[in-house]
Amino acid sequence: MSRWTERTELxxxxxxxxxxxxxxxxxxxxxxxxxxxxVNPFSAFAxxxxxxxxxxxxxxxxxxxxxxxxLIxxxxxxPFRGRFWNIGAEGQLLSGAIVTTxxxxxxxxxxPPFLAWPVLFLSAAAGGxxxxxxxxxxxxxxxxxxxxxxxxxxxxxxEVTQYLVLGPMRGATQSGFPYSDNIVPELVLGRIPGTAxxxxxxxxxxxxxxxxxxxxxxxxxxxxxRVLGENPDAARYAGIDHxxxxxxxxxxxxxxxxxxxxxEILGVHYHLASPVSITSNYGFTAIxxxxxxxxxxxxxxxxxxxxxxxxxxxxxxKIGLQLPAATxxxxxxxxxxxxxxxxxxxxxxxxxGEASA
Amino acid sequence: MTDIVQGxxxxxxxxAVPLALxxxxxVITEKSGVLNLGIEGTMAASAAAGFAAAFxxxxxxxxxxxxxxxxxxxxLLHALLSVPxxxxxxxxxxxxxxxxxxxxxxxxQPFIGKPLGADPSLFAIPLLSNLPLIGVLFxxxxxxxxxxxAFAAAFILHKSRLGLVLEACGETPKAAEAAGISVGAVxxxxxxxxxxxxxxxxxxLAVDYGGSWNEGLVGGRGWIAVALTxxxxxxxxxxxxxxxxxxxxxxxxxxxQPFGISPNFLAALPYAFxxxxxxxxxxxRGTQGSKAPGSLGMPFTSGER
Numbered sequence: 167m168s169r170w171t172e173r174t175e176l177x178x179x180x181x182x183x184x185x186x187x188x189x190x191x192x193x194x195x196x197x198x199x200x201x202x203x204x205v206n207p208f209s210a211f212a213x214x215x216x217x218x219x220x221x222x223x224x225x226x227x228x229x230x231x232x233x234x235x236x237l238i239x240x241x242x243x244x245p246f247r248g249r250f251w252n253i254g255a256e257g258q259l260l261s262g263a264i265v266t267t268x269x270x271x272x273x274x275x276x277x278p279p280f281l282a283w284p285v286l287f288l289s290a291a292a293g294g295x296x297x298x299x300x301x302x303x304x305x306x307x308x309x310x311x312x313x314x315x316x317x318x319x320x321x322x323x324x325e326v327t328q329y330l331v332l333g334p335m336r337g338a339t340q341s342g343f344p345y346s347d348n349i350v351p352e353l354v355l356g357r358i359p360g361t362a363x364x365x366x367x368x369x370x371x372x373x374x375x376x377x378x379x380x381x382x383x384x385x386x387x388x389x390x391x392r393v394l395g396e397n398p399d400a401a402r403y404a405g406i407d408h409x410x411x412x413x414x415x416x417x418x419x420x421x422x423x424x425x426x427x428x429x430e431i432l433g434v435h436y437h438l439a440s441p442v443s444i445t446s447n448y449g450f451t452a453i454x455x456x457x458x459x460x461x462x463x464x465x466x467x468x469x470x471x472x473x474x475x476x477x478x479x480x481x482x483x484k485i486g487l488q489l490p491a492a493t494x495x496x497x498x499x500x501x502x503x504x505x506x507x508x509x510x511x512x513x514x515x516x517x518x519g520e521a522s523a
Numbered sequence: 524m525t526d527i528v529q530g531x532x533x534x535x536x537x538x539a540v541p542l543a544l545x546x547x548x549x550v551i552t553e554k555s556g557v558l559n560l561g562i563e564g565t566m567a568a569s570a571a572a573g574f575a576a577a578f579x580x581x582x583x584x585x586x587x588x589x590x591x592x593x594x595x596x597x598x599l600l601h602a603l604l605s606v607p608x609x610x611x612x613x614x615x616x617x618x619x620x621x622x623x624x625x626x627x628x629x630x631x632q633p634f635i636g637k638p639l640g641a642d643p644s645l646f647a648i649p650l651l652s653n654l655p656l657i658g659v660l661f662x663x664x665x666x667x668x669x670x671x672x673a674f675a676a677a678f679i680l681h682k683s684r685l686g687l688v689l690e691a692c693g694e695t696p697k698a699a700e701a702a703g704i705s706v707g708a709v710x711x712x713x714x715x716x717x718x719x720x721x722x723x724x725x726x727x728l729a730v731d732y733g734g735s736w737n738e739g740l741v742g743g744r745g746w747i748a749v750a751l752t753x754x755x756x757x758x759x760x761x762x763x764x765x766x767x768x769x770x771x772x773x774x775x776x777x778x779x780q781p782f783g784i785s786p787n788f789l790a791a792l793p794y795a796f797x798x799x800x801x802x803x804x805x806x807x808r809g810t811q812g813s814k815a816p817g818s819l820g821m822p823f824t825s826g827e828r
Contacts, residue, residue, distance in 0.1 A: 308801065309808065311801070318743075325794075
């Protein structure tokens with residue numbers, strides 16, 4: 167009855183065209199939003215992309231913001247393929263950040279950096295992994311919907327972080343600001359000159375791109391994740407243990423968010439601070455990076471750079487046009503909506519004349 | 524002592540209003556088979572729009588109209604993506620939340636720190652509203668009475684043919700279509716009506732409950748409403764008392780503040796309780812299947828076999 171029928175084959179050309187169409191549509195919609203708020207869309211876009219991509223400084227900042235997005239986005243691609251909606255990367259990042267700060271200020275403060283860094287990154291990954299396992303356990307034991315549990319765990323992690331920086335971890339040297347003390351300068355990660363990117367975390371993220379590609383692709387785990395996502399019942403008949411697969415994909419997803427948390431502490435902030443400033447919303451933005459990158463590692467690299475540019479551009483319009491920081495969040499939401507609408511026109515074919523039965 | 528209890532009760536009933544409206548909205552939406560995770564963003568945008576309308580006109584009641592309209596508009600977007608365009612409903616809802624929360628900040632920016640100045644008028648039922656303890660149930664603003672009206676309508680709907688139509692679309696859309704029902708139209712309509720109620724919840728927060736706008740105003744209430752829908756087993760009656768329970772928890776936050784408990788611990792209470800009630804619901808259900816509508820979140824293609 168329907169005039170729209172689903173295409174059986176999707177070539178990369180059609181997918182690229184669909185993506186282009188969606189991005190254009192998203193930009194047009196955002197232009198309308200700018201108009202509605204009395205801002206000239208041309209000057210707004212010029213500031214956004216000029217501020218981020220138009221100068222070496224902007225490019226360096228963009229790279230810095232792309233690193234956590236890439237790490238978290240890569241991690242999210244696995245549970246998203248398995249249709250486990252991890253909206254909790256914010257909390258997983260924070261648990262990595264808390265573990266890193268606690269260790270760097272305490273037992274590891276006097277260690278030689280090249281010994282301390284691996285321990286810090288591994289501990290942060292473990293912290294993120296453990297936090298990422300809570301929603302899997304809640305789903306397995308109590309059938310708690312993971313969208314809700316991961317979100318609620320975010321809120322709990324925000325409050326714990328806030329409690330720590332106002333109470334037990336409040337720094338004696340921060341003249342009353344709600345920060346922990348700064349980590350020792352030896353443990354601060356070096357930056358690529360002229361950028362905001364700390365090279366160790368960047369290399370880590372780049373190194374993980376092929377690893378996640380192999381794991382989520384042709385490996386046995388990748389196959390199990392895909393089957394679970396596409397048809398959970400079939401997965402059960404094939405002898406795939408749902409809970410086990412979820413523990414694997416959420417363990418990795420949480421661990422990568424934890425690594426991003428370590429990077430933010432060791433390379434950007436040097437201390438624990440209010441949760442919103444530590445996460446910078448990366449846990450949510452990375453959801454778009456994963457989706458925009460079509461859950462493919464190479465795509466997520468490109469999407470992270472694009473979204474990093476958008477975040478840097480957001481800072482530019484905040485200062486230049488006195489628009490709130492949330493303008494970027496509107497832009498991100500609209501892009502995602504446009505992407506979803508565009509998917510339909512990529513996936514379905516319109517039949518002229520006779521309606522197909 | 525009675526003063527404390529009375530005060531707690533008064534405030535709990537008020538704090539429950541946005542949760543009750545949004546949860547009922549989500550129950551109606553999900554009954555039709557559409558999962559709307561855009562509640563948090565819809566509430567935020569409607570709160571900002573409602574406040575802007577009330578502030579500009581000086582008439583708080585117009586804030587309700589603006590909230591209803593904004594809520595309907597936002598969820599119509601979700602309905603169009605979910606129903607005819609068959610988009611992934613989880614992702615669409617998240618996108619809507621991001622856009623909604625962001626738009627709310629843009630919209631609300633000029634109003635930060637500005638009190639509304641005018642309160643919505645109070646309507647009280649004579650005699651009943653003077654009763655001790657439960658008298659608060661019979662007195663409230665137009666937002667409060669809208670909640671009762673919406674629940675009354677939902678109860679009637681629940682028992683009527685319309686309720687059956689709604690349920691059929693969410694449970695067995697193929698059978699519904701065979702019976703001559705336009706599944707797509709029902710789903711779009713239910714999602715839009717549910718969104719309008721969510722919008723009223725948002726406007727209540729800014730115009731009635733707080734009387735001012737700030738960025739964190741909604742504070743996860745939209746997500747809690749999504750959780751309460753599950754906890755309420757998709758039934759309006761349970762939705763109402765679940766909302767009261769959480770209204771009490773939100774109020775307890777402030778009542779317990781003078782006792783030296785960490786404010787961060789108190790702020791975490793509603794979120795921890797949300798996890799707790801879902802765990803309780805999971806335990807209660809045991810090995811039984813979910814009470815969720817059978818086709819929840821699944822797109823329906825007309826005429827497919």
